[in-house]
Amino acid sequence: xxxxxxxxxxxxxxxxxxxxxxxxxxxxxxxxxxxxxxxxxxxxxxxxxxxxxxxxxxxxxxxxxxxxxxxxxxxxxxxxxxxxxxxxxxxxxxxxxxxxxxxxxxxxxxxxxxxxxxxxxxxxxxxxxxxxxxxxxxxxxxxxxxxxxxxxxxxxxxxxxxxxxxxxxxxxxxxxxxxxxxxxxxxxxxxxxxxxxxxxxx
Amino acid sequence: xxxxxxxxxxxxxxxxxxxxxxxxxxxxxxxxxxxxxxxxxxxxxxxxxxxxxxxxxxxxxxxxxxxxxxxxxxxxxxxxxxxxxxxxxxxxxxxxxxxxxxxxxxxxxxxxxxxxxxxxxxxxxxxxxxxxxxxxxxxxxxxxxxxxxxxxxxxxxxxxxxxxxxxxxxxxxxxxxxxxxxxxxxxxxxxxxxxxxxxxxx
Numbered sequence: 529x530x531x532x533x534x535x536x537x538x539x540x541x542x543x544x545x546x547x548x549x550x551x552x553x554x555x556x557x558x559x560x561x562x563x564x565x566x567x568x569x570x571x572x573x574x575x576x577x578x579x580x581x582x583x584x585x586x587x588x589x590x591x592x593x594x595x596x597x598x599x600x601x602x603x604x605x606x607x608x609x610x611x612x613x614x615x616x617x618x619x620x621x622x623x624x625x626x627x628x629x630x631x632x633x634x635x636x637x638x639x640x641x642x643x644x645x646x647x648x649x650x651x652x653x654x655x656x657x658x659x660x661x662x663x664x665x666x667x668x669x670x671x672x673x674x675x676x677x678x679x680x681x682x683x684x685x686x687x688x689x690x691x692x693x694x695x696x697x698x699x700x701x702x703x704x705x706x707x708x709x710x711x712x713x714x715x716x717x718x719x720x721x722x723x724x725x726x727x728x729x730x
Numbered sequence: 731x732x733x734x735x736x737x738x739x740x741x742x743x744x745x746x747x748x749x750x751x752x753x754x755x756x757x758x759x760x761x762x763x764x765x766x767x768x769x770x771x772x773x774x775x776x777x778x779x780x781x782x783x784x785x786x787x788x789x790x791x792x793x794x795x796x797x798x799x800x801x802x803x804x805x806x807x808x809x810x811x812x813x814x815x816x817x818x819x820x821x822x823x824x825x826x827x828x829x830x831x832x833x834x835x836x837x838x839x840x841x842x843x844x845x846x847x848x849x850x851x852x853x854x855x856x857x858x859x860x861x862x863x864x865x866x867x868x869x870x871x872x873x874x875x876x877x878x879x880x881x882x883x884x885x886x887x888x889x890x891x892x893x894x895x896x897x898x899x900x901x902x903x904x905x906x907x908x909x910x911x912x913x914x915x916x917x918x919x920x921x922x923x924x925x926x927x928x929x930x931x932x
Contacts, residue, residue: 534779540768540775545757547753547757554747554748555748557816559746559779560783567779567780568780570743571780574769574773574776577739577762578770578773581735581762583764615759
C-alpha cells in the first residue's frame, strides 16, 4: 500500500464525483493489469479530450469547435431557447429527442450555500443571444429544486425586458409514477396544474 | 453527443469494471470542467503509475521495483506464505494488519467458464519459492467460491510434495453476522467446524 504512484492514482480517481475510495482502488487495479492496454488507452483518450474539447462560446455546451454542433446546426429552431443547468441536462434532453430548438447552459444554479452568485453563471453570452432578437421563446428547464426554482425567478426577472414567451417545465406526476409513492409537494403541484379533459376529444 | 473525443472517453471509462455508462458520463463532465485541472492531474497520475508500477517478480504484487516492499522486507516472516487470488485480496489482508508473513498473488483462479487453466496463473514463481525451502506453512487464502475452492484443491495437490503445513481460511459465521440472514451453506459450515468451548478457560 505504500507504493506512491498507485496511491496517487487512487487518490485522484476517488476525488471524481461518484467514485469512492473502493471503486478508485478497483479501477486502479484494472488499469494496472499486466498488458497496460487499458491504462494507455485511457491516457490517450484523456489527452485527446483535454486538447480538443472546449466550451461552445455561444451556449456553453462541450464542443470541438468554438461553436458547438447544436448552435451551428441550421436545422434547429433558433427561435426556441431552452436554458439548462449543465451539459448533462442538455444531454438528457437530447437523448429524449423531442426538442429541436437550441440550448443555453448556465453552468450552475444560484446557491447561497455553494456561494454561487449570478456572476459565476454563464449569463453574459445569454444576454448577447437575447439582444440579437432571434429568440422568441425561452423555456427555463431547471431542476425542481429550491436552487433551480430561485434561479428560474432570477432569470424571469432578467428576461422579462425582452419581448419573448417565457415558460418553465410542467410539474406533476412523472410518467409511470404511482400516486402512493409521490411526495406531498409533487401531488399538490399535480393537483394545482390539473388538466381540463374537455380540452381533449373525449 | 456527436463529439468524438468525448464519446471515446466515455466509452473507455465505461469499460472499467464498476463504472457504467452513466458514471462514465458523469466522470467525463467532471474532468472536462473549465479549468481542466482535474483531467491534467489524472493524466499525470496515470502516466506515472503506468511507467513506474510493475509486477513483483517474486510474488506478483504491484511494485515500483522488481521485488515488492513486502517480499524485500526482512521484518516479515518468510516461513509463512499466504496465497491470494489478486492484489486487491492482498490489500484487504494488509489493511487488517494481522498477517506478518509473505504473500503470493495467483492473478486469478481456475475457471472453466473464463477458460483460465493453471498455465494462466502465476504458479511458476510459486514453485520456485517452494523449492527454495524457506516456506514452512502455506495458507491458501482464496475466496469461498466454487472456483476458489477448486483452485485450492489444485494447489493442495501441487504443494503436498513439499514438506510444509498447508491450511485454508476458516469458514463460518462472519463477525457481526446475524444467523437468520446467513445462507444454508455458511450455517452448515459453521456447524461442522464448531469450536469446543472446553478449549477456552471457561
